[in-house]
Amino acid sequence: MKPTKLKRHNLYPKLTDMLRNPFIRLRLALLVGALLGAFGTAGYMGIEHYGFLDAVYMTVITLGSVGFGTVAPLTAAGEIFTILLIVFGLGTAAWVFSTVIEVFVSEQSLTILTQRRMKRVVDSLKNHYIICGYGRIGQEISAGYLQNNVAHVVMEQDPGRIEMLRERSVPYIEGDAADDDTLKLAGIDRAVALIAFTPTDAVNTFIVLSARGLRPDLYIVARADSSSNEAKLYRAGASKVVSPHILGGRWMGITAVNPAVTDFITAMTDADHAEFTLREFIVLSESEFANKTFAEGRLRDRTGALVVAVRRGAKAGHFLPNPPDDMILNPGDALIAIGSPDQLKKLGTLIGLG
Template identity: 35%
Template sequence: MLSMRARMGTYWSMLLGAVLCLVIVIAGIAGFMVIEQWDFVSSFYMVVITLSTVGFQEVHQLSEAGRMFTALLIIGGVGSFLYMAAAFAQVLVEGRLQILWGKRRMMKEIGKLKDHFIVCGYGRIGSIVTKEIMGEGHAVVVVEQDLELIENMEQEGVLCVEGDATSDEVLLAVGLQSARSLISALSSEAANVYVTLTARQLNPDLTIIARAGNKSHISRLELAGADRVVLPHFIGGVRMAQSVLRPTATNFVELALRGGIDLQMDELSVSTGSELVGKDLIDSKIRPRFNLIIIAIKKKNGDMVFNPGPKEVIDAGDTLLAVGRKSDLTKILDIM
């Protein structure tokens, strides 16, 4: 996209060219009426055939002064029209080149991404997902076909690619093989199934989250390869009910997850080389060292251990669900 100053400068050039052309036409009519004593219609006709360079015969015999005036009129008129045409061409060429350069630069930036998130669809759900992930400081690339939404994302600084999310080429272009996760938030159930199936085939280790319209579609998406299926309407209904039944608890969880307070909840993945591997919660000293509370452990096999006891052993591949200050959650990453 052209900068505002550049666009305004080019548009002013076009406007100036148009004004010059109008002034020359008016001056030409007035000149023939004064110099040659012609009527308005004859003068206007002479100006038109002169500036258009069609080469028609003169309306009346021109005097020597009239011929000199006509020559000056041709020079000024043709120059003004060329100036306006050049300004108009500049708008077209610069705008097109800027768009192409912007796309090339964006694709180059996308090509450098690693461990990023891919969001398919920038509708009501996809836009929220994108902003939430970006708000946490993670890189996101959006695949969208709607040109208006593409333009909005470019203005908002969101990395995006125009294309069909069900296409292998498009998914590979947004770095599917080096991405951390893909979120399929398209409005079409069939499209979400196809995207999930394609993404799983291209990257078997990718975490895939898919959107479903109703519970009957969950099994299809899971069979296609989705790690988790989300029903936005169901979650919204549950959230509203819990806001009425347990307003304080619901508000706390939302604030903790979204960083509305200093106390936050986060997932901590235990790597093979972590010093926590093989230790129980007491020996790990997570609470006294980092002032964090472990409220659950997701074992490597997928089992969830809620409110784990002090003798619960931490294994490589486990995920600890911890609550604490953001600064403390950042510190513990050094030993994970």
């Protein structure tokens, strides 16, 4: 019998959590009000032998304390029934009224409505990017995606940052990014890639492990605050590990020696740059350029975009800069091209998936 008692006790926290939701309380209040109305109608029909419409009329004016006259003089039993109906009806009416007011004005209700609206937005996303963490780096990533209309969703737990996401109308999921259920809410089964950029390597490792377990084919970029943890993140399943401190140090060193080079690369990777930019394209097996040479494809002549490098096997292998005309384009090759947005759009249309 003890296990049964434990199961019953376990229901209480669940019921308590449900009743904290003002919309559930409103449904319960309306249900009780409807039952009370049905009870009153049935009572007048049974005690006073009123017709259905007259019984409904009596129930409404009684519960509403309107004070209109009765359909017919009440019997003693009818008067007692009416008194009980008024006593219970006033309490129920007050409960329903206060619950309705709470639903429309309480902060909890507004939060629930916002969460529901955000869930609909996230559920509609496809081929999107999941950003884990809305710190300084996460904010920059999201801002760049917003400028370029890149579909994405942010996973965050901090209340202050969640408020920022709401103000900026950024799709978000509130919860632990390392939790499987939260990742599923973010649409990991429909996502293109996941970016784990929380400040803690241990948290990023757990996020990568969870994401890799749910999507073995997902491209995952993870942050490593310490270079000693890069290998661990790769073992956990990260496709690419980035260390902001190492990259920042190298970039500053290159800038001091070759400032024009860094200015040029920065301009090409600037989200606001409208003249020219860099972009990656994958050669599809069904592309007309698959298994053809650069000379046969005439990509530069047909699009104006310049392919500056090729990487065999897309996300594996070494870069081959300045590819020669006799180089054959294999399915799965990644082409790094530079050009204007229109030129790159033409190239993407011709070559395949961008």
